[in-house]
Amino acid sequence: MNAANKQPIVTVSGLEKRFRALVVLDQIDFSMRADEAVGIVGPNGAGKTTFLSVLVGAHPPTRGTITFAGEDVTNLPAAERSRRGIIRTHQIPRPFGGMTVFENVFVAAANGGNFAREEAYERASESLRLCGMFHLANRRAETLGLLDRKRLELARALGTNPKLLLLDEIGGGLTDGEANELVGTIRELRQRGIAIVWIEHIVHILLQIADRLICMDAGRIIADGDPQTVMKTPAVVEAYLGGSVE
Amino acid sequence: MSLLEIRNLDVRHGLLQAVRDLSLSVEKGETVALVGANGAGKTTLLRTVAGAHMPAGGSVVFNGIDITTVPAYRRVGLGIALVPEGRRLFGQMSVEENLVLARSAGRRGDWTVEHVLDAFPNLKPRRHAKAGNLSGGEQQATAIGRALMTNPDVLILDEVSLGLSPLAVDRVYASLQSLIGGGTTIILVEQDLRRAMRVADRIVCMLEGRIVLEGKRGEISREQVSEAYFGLGSDKGRVHA
Numbered sequence: 066m067n068a069a070n071k072q073p074i075v076t077v078s079g080l081e082k083r084f085r086a087l088v089v090l091d092q093i094d095f096s097m098r099a100d101e102a103v104g105i106v107g108p109n110g111a112g113k114t115t116f117l118s119v120l121v122g123a124h125p126p127t128r129g130t131i132t133f134a135g136e137d138v139t140n141l142p143a144a145e146r147s148r149r150g151i152i153r154t155h156q157i158p159r160p161f162g163g164m165t166v167f168e169n170v171f172v173a174a175a176n177g178g179n180f181a182r183e184e185a186y187e188r189a190s191e192s193l194r195l196c197g198m199f200h201l202a203n204r205r206a207e208t209l210g211l212l213d214r215k216r217l218e219l220a221r222a223l224g225t226n227p228k229l230l231l232l233d234e235i236g237g238g239l240t241d242g243e244a245n246e247l248v249g250t251i252r253e254l255r256q257r258g259i260a261i262v263w264i265e266h267i268v269h270i271l272l273q274i275a276d277r278l279i280c281m282d283a284g285r286i287i288a289d290g291d292p293q294t295v296m297k298t299p300a301v302v303e304a305y306l307g308g309s310v311e
Numbered sequence: 312m313s314l315l316e317i318r319n320l321d322v323r324h325g326l327l328q329a330v331r332d333l334s335l336s337v338e339k340g341e342t343v344a345l346v347g348a349n350g351a352g353k354t355t356l357l358r359t360v361a362g363a364h365m366p367a368g369g370s371v372v373f374n375g376i377d378i379t380t381v382p383a384y385r386r387v388g389l390g391i392a393l394v395p396e397g398r399r400l401f402g403q404m405s406v407e408e409n410l411v412l413a414r415s416a417g418r419r420g421d422w423t424v425e426h427v428l429d430a431f432p433n434l435k436p437r438r439h440a441k442a443g444n445l446s447g448g449e450q451q452a453t454a455i456g457r458a459l460m461t462n463p464d465v466l467i468l469d470e471v472s473l474g475l476s477p478l479a480v481d482r483v484y485a486s487l488q489s490l491i492g493g494g495t496t497i498i499l500v501e502q503d504l505r506r507a508m509r510v511a512d513r514i515v516c517m518l519e520g521r522i523v524l525e526g527k528r529g530e531i532s533r534e535q536v537s538e539a540y541f542g543l544g545s546d547k548g549r550v551h552a
């Protein structure tokens with residue numbers, strides 16, 4: 066294990082996000098190392114997706130700071146953060162439908178990753194290979210099925226050469242076999258040293274990758290630790306299922 | 312014969328399969344609570360039973376009639392009433408107008424505006440108020456009342472407590488208890504397991520479009536539901552508690 070991996074890759078302090086009167090993120094303190102895969106669970110409206118959006122710079126925080134690889138990125142726009150290595154995937158993949166699979170990933174590498182043309186070409190090819198999509202490189206993205214759209218979403222993110230990959234419900238709607246394939250790809254990314262934060266409702270898929278789980282509820286982190294322990298924490302079960310039966 | 316029989320139902324939203332080869336029977340007079348995480352397919356299942364969404368495969372049989380391809384408005388006439396998530400009232404119309412509108416289903420029965428106002432006493436002073444100006448709890452009561460005005464054989468309630476204050480939820484459930492006591496068949500989605508376990512005869516837990524656990528009240532534990540809800544059990548097949 067390389068010493069750099071033991072350093073926090075991202076540290077979030079006192080993070081708060083309000084939409085007018087609505088507090089969506091409430092005093093979030095969070096830190097993770099580069100060699101970690103962290104799962105995020107929590108009921109609807111807990112603030113999970115907003116947390117990812119604030120981390121990548123899609124929404125500015127109302128308060129608090131975000132430090133990435135030792136640099137304060139709180140006020141950096143999303144494009145700058147992407148070039149530094151923070152990237153996310155979206156719940157509903159929206160590729161450029163009229164472009165080919167390869168062009169979609171190339172655009173991500175050239176713009177999001179800031180690679181020069183030849184390097185972006187190599188980067189796009191490698192990302193497609195990693196995601197098992199190279200044979201589909203010349204297909205128009207709009208002709209892809211759900212699993213391939215999700216793979217393409219992942220390949221586009223990888224095209225930017227991320228250090229921190231944020232996945233938002235990438236497993237939803239897949240069959241068991243498809244979900245297992247996706248888990249295999251994500252495991253491979255981890256082995257390549259990419260730090261992963263993964264929001265997922267399908268907990269048993271998440272537990273195949275995450276070595277640490279946090280549970281959010283009403284904008285706060287209510288549990289953080291070993292996944293099996295977190296899922297059995299009374300506050301976590303209560304957040305999903307309501308209070309226990311008297 | 313069961314009142315409602317769902318057989319090998321497959322429902323898709325475009326590329327996404329929301330309900331997978333699901334079978335479920337509901338007996339007359341039974342109250343069934345559906346629980347499950349976001350995206351488990353609960354709402355899709357209810358909407359498919361009500362005819363608001365057409366299945367890709369399988370069948371829905373109601374009162375012995377195959378209604379799989381019957382449009383939603385005709386299902387109301389056959390006795391299926393859905394209270395959708397978010398209530399979906401006509402906001403510019405009064406409570407009374409929303410209730411009277413449901414008579415167009417043309418089903419005979421005991422439910423009148425007065426009867427609904429007796430069942431939901433908090434609506435009495437709001438009878439002529441615009442539905443759009445009501446509190447969440449009053450809107451939910453109006454939406455349930457509107458469904459009852461069709462004199463349904465089965466009342467389907469999606470996300471009964473969503474967005475309501477604890478007090479409003481108590482009121483809605485108190486009214487539901489009297490319906491259950493009167494023998495109305497009810498299928499409801501409820502996130503709060505404690506409430507579901509109090510009100511339902513049977514709990515059905517869904518995960519990723521399938522039923523992973525079902526059992527009668529008293530024969531199913533919170534721990535079993537919690538494990539099935541998160542898919543933490545070793546076996547992903549259907550478990551009968």
